Amino acid sequence: MNSYQHIYDTVRRIPPGKISSYGRIAALAGLAGQARLVGYALHALRTGGVDEQGQPVPWWRVINVAGRISNEYEATLQRELLEAEGIAIDARNAIDLERYLWDGAVAG
């Protein structure tokens, strides 16, 4: 079992229509200060968005703390997926974190 599995599990807890930052996910996953690992873990997903167990991971709900899409691989796809969930993106490709940032609370 890789450490990434914990990251994937945390990313899955992001409710639809919400977003989170790499650092936030890292903190929730018990990897505070290791935001790069989250980015690396999501990078390992690549296209398909499934982990080693074949479970889907909402990788598009993870952006950087600046509210912008950091990845250059699927930037367009990520933007479309975010907009599909009702997340408004600024004219400068920025997202209002205070408005959409997931505070870590469990929905339900």
Next chain:
DNA sequence: ATGATGACCCAAT
């Protein structure tokens, strides 16, 4: 084992 890079973040300039 070493060096370089990376879907990042924070602080300083």
Next chain:
DNA sequence: GATTGGGCCATCA
């Protein structure tokens, strides 16, 4: 607000 420097750990050559 854009750029630079340091820190964190995993992966590749």
